[in-house]
Amino acid sequence: MVSTVSSDIAALHAWLDRRPALAASLQACAVLTPAQAEECQVVLGLLDSLGCDDDTLAAALWFAVAQVDSDVWTAKRDEVNASVKRLVEGQQSAERVWVLHAEHGGASEGLRRLLLAIIRDLRVVFILLARQLARMRGAARLPPEQAVSLARLTADIHAPLANRLGIWQLKWELEDLAFRHLQPDTYKRIAKLLDERRADRESFIAQCIDELGTAMSRSGIRADLAGRPKHIFSIYKKMQRKELAFSDLYDIRAVRVLVVDVAACYAALGVVHSLWPHLPGEFDDYIARPKGNNYQSLHTAVIGPHGKTLEVQIRTHAMHRAAELGVAAHWRYKEGGGGDAEFEKRIAWMRKLLEQRQDDDAGLMDDFQSELIEDRVYLLTPRGEVMDLPRGATVLDFAYHVHTEVGHRCRGAKVNGRIVPLSFQPASGDRVEILTGKVSDPSRDWLSPHHGYLHTGRAREKVRIWFRRTAHEANLAAGRAIYEREMKRLALSTTLADKLPAHFGLKSQDELLVALALGEVTAGQIARAVQDLSRPATSVTQSAPPVQPSRHTQADTSALSIEGVGDLMTTLARCCQPLPGDAVRGFITRGRGVSVHRADCPSLARLARRDPKRIIEVSWGRAPEHAYAVDIQLTGYDRKGLQKDVTGLITNASTPIIASSSRVFTRTGEVEMHFTLRVRDFEELSTLLARLGALPNVIDVRRITG
The missing domain is CATH 3.30.70.260 (ACT domain)
Structure with missing residues (x-):
């Protein structure tokens, strides 16, 4: 094999040979060039260091193959498992974000959110980060324009993602490499300053470690000490943020202390402060108050030997693993124990759910499934800008999110070039175009929850404000029309109209009608209020047993209460079919118990004229579960x-x-x-x-x- 292929491809084959689960990918590697094979080997090595499973590694390799020769992937995709397919498709979805970034020359927080919204498996993010780091390591060989473009993408999307995920070992290098190409002069200046003082700094750190290690041993604290590397981009950011010169930075010289548990962290802090005086205001307790990405550590700055400042970081070994690997650390170092089998992880502005088994480490990754639980959708404007709305938002909500006037003048919408109704709910990644008229003309139907035009309260309030500014008489007339239409549609009596305002805490019927027109009170609430108000305030209630329902009504009448008589069989009259809330009366039949009618039923009126003594008073009970x-x-x-x-x-x-x-x-x-x-x-x-x-x-x- 080695004699017939380049050394880069041979090295990749040798790496794959050590992973039997990836043997199926060996043949596909034949389509890769030596440079692509070298990049793949770097990517696989990075993913392996993050503790990723074989499916993740295989997906990274197959995606590289698909980019070179899509026919090979098409021919082989049915032979790989569903997990690998999903991971490859996630990488392909991410390409849409790279295209948007290239089209618009920059990224917003929205593009990073969109990326995590359109991929359905969190493991894809690790592949994307590893591949981008591999490419950045070779960026010096690219033409300057391509290197800068790659660095801009890294700085805008990949480095912030690594930071939010807490994968520091990738984050630092991504930031430094991007910084090197985006601001080469500043990068070289800081790198030169670091190199000039490297020998002195290393000698100073060695002395500090020796003194601190001796003090820890005397105090009975088991600790691992090491110098902490300082990254060029982080130095630059601190100089910018605190407006300091390089010579004024106190944490260029830094030591990291790793101990066994949290108690030992604070004990070690006491040793540090007793050994060297600490700088006031330069202490952070990220153990008691972790950062948003769950980073935990104690940070303090002291005046060390020879009067030089020194930063000391103290954390447990587990905290260090989490800091270096972030979310990935939990895959390899998740502690067992009772409790919920779901491990929920917040990633700052995103919510992710990693569904895991409380199992041995080897089996954990085999059964790993992750699902993005997102309560937002990320939509694109025709210009490629990303806007996020609550899940369930419609294209009309999107119009009002763009601008109030765009919403008021909205007449239609296109999603991905296809005309859709205003109640259409687009999905993350959809491109939405709003079709507008020349004048503002919202519809009152937009306020009705039944029609489903608006999902967000913010958009509904904008529509209400527009209607409040119209003539009071117009709102009054519109509310009256809605009220009368509802009463007519439900065949309800309007005799309770005078009692309705007080039911909603309003002073007059006009206020109720205006609230109804503005959508502050819905037609369904009116119907419910009529039902509640039509029930007698007091009654002698005696639950009547249910009658065997007729074939037509199929109704359970056990929610009826009969006044003044013992248990009687009851049935709802077919002629008027009363509902809870209707004013009702009963007619005692011969052999069929009490037939319950609407109070205004014509058939009941005829029966009353013929035999008034058989008319009795009935009232509805209070069993909402009956139909x-x-x-x-x-x-x-x-x-x-x-x-x-x-x-x-x-x-x-x-x-x-x-x-x-x-x-x-x-x-x-x-x-x-x-x-x-x-x-x-x-x-x-x-x-x-x-x-x-x-x-x-x-x-x-x-x-x-x-």
Whole structure:
């Protein structure tokens, strides 16, 4: 093998030979050039040092192969497992972010968020970081323009990601290499200053370690001491942040102390402060108050031998592993024990869930599955800018997020070039274009939660403010129209209108109507209020047993209470089908107990005239779990799929359909549908009718009672 291929490819093959699980990748490596093989070996070595599993390493290799010859990957992809496929696809998704970065010449926090939102496996991030570091190590061989472009991408995305993940061993090198190409003169100046004093500094550090080690031994503290390397970019940032000259930096000389536990950390701190005087204001306790990326350590600055300043970092071995490997450290060093099998990790502005088993270290990575739990979506403007909104946000929410006037003038939207309804919910990575009119003209329907146009409270409030600025009379008229439409649609009496304002804490009916127009009170809340107010304040309640429901109503009437009589069998009248909240009265039948009617039922009126002594008072009980049959009628213009849309919406609302029928009027092209549904109360019915009324081609939908 070595004699027929270059030394770089032979080295890669030799590396893969030591990992039997990666043997399947050997043949694919034949398509790689020597330079690509060298880069792959560096990437694999970095991933191995992070404790990544074989699937992650294989995915890094297969992605490199796919970039060189996509046909090889296409031919072999069915032979690899699902985990490797997912990791390769995650790297391919990341390419979209690199393209956006190149198009716009820079990155915002949004691009980093978008990257983590569009990849579905956290392990992809480690591959991306390792590959970028491998490329940065060879950037000096690239043309200057390419090296600067690669360094800018590193500084904008990869180094911040490594920082947020807490993978310091990659973060420092990524930052230094990017800094070297982006600001070469400053980099060389600081590097020269470090080199000029390197011998003195190393001698000083050796003396400090010797003195501190002796003091630790006398105090009975077991500690490992070493000089801490200072990275050029971190020196530059501190000089900028504190406006200091290089000679004024106290932590160019630094020592790290590693101990066994937290108690030993504070004991070691006492030894340091007793040995050398500490600098006031230069102490940070990141053990008691960890950084956002969960970094833990004690930092102190002291005046060491010869009056020179010295920084000392004290931490446990476990803290050091976490600091060096970040999230990856938990894969190799997760401590066992009882408790939750889910290990939840916050990564600053992102939330990630690493689902792990409390298992041995070897089996842990084999079963590792990670899923990005994200409560935001990251959307692109036509110019490529990234905007984040809460998950569930619609394109109309996006329009208001861009600018209030864009929302007010929104007439439509395109997602990835395709026209979508205003209630469409785009996914992370989608490019959204808002189509606007010349004048502001929001719709009151946007405020209705039933239509699903707006998900965010911020956007709804902007629409309310717009309507508040319109004429008071217009809001009053709109609210009255909504109220009357709701009462008519639900076949409810308006006799309780005077009591409704107080129910919502308002002073007058006009205030209620304006609140209804502005969406501050919904039609469903009105329906619920009518139901509550129509219940008697006091009644002699005696729970009636449920009757065997008829084939038509299928209703449980045990939520009825009968006044002034003993237990009686009850049934809901078919002629008017009362619902909880309706004013009801009972008629004592011969052999069928009490038939319960709406108080305004024409059939009940005829029965009362014929035999008034058999009319009794009944009231609804308070068992919300009971369901009642109700008839609704829907009228619309006939179209293909209308009935399917109607029945699908009812089914998705988890509302049982007891019976249905429809007929088409060919002369007018209209269709009339009748449904008998089982609902719990007015609010559920109100919501359902509103959603049905919003379907295309629907003219009217209402409850019918006779």
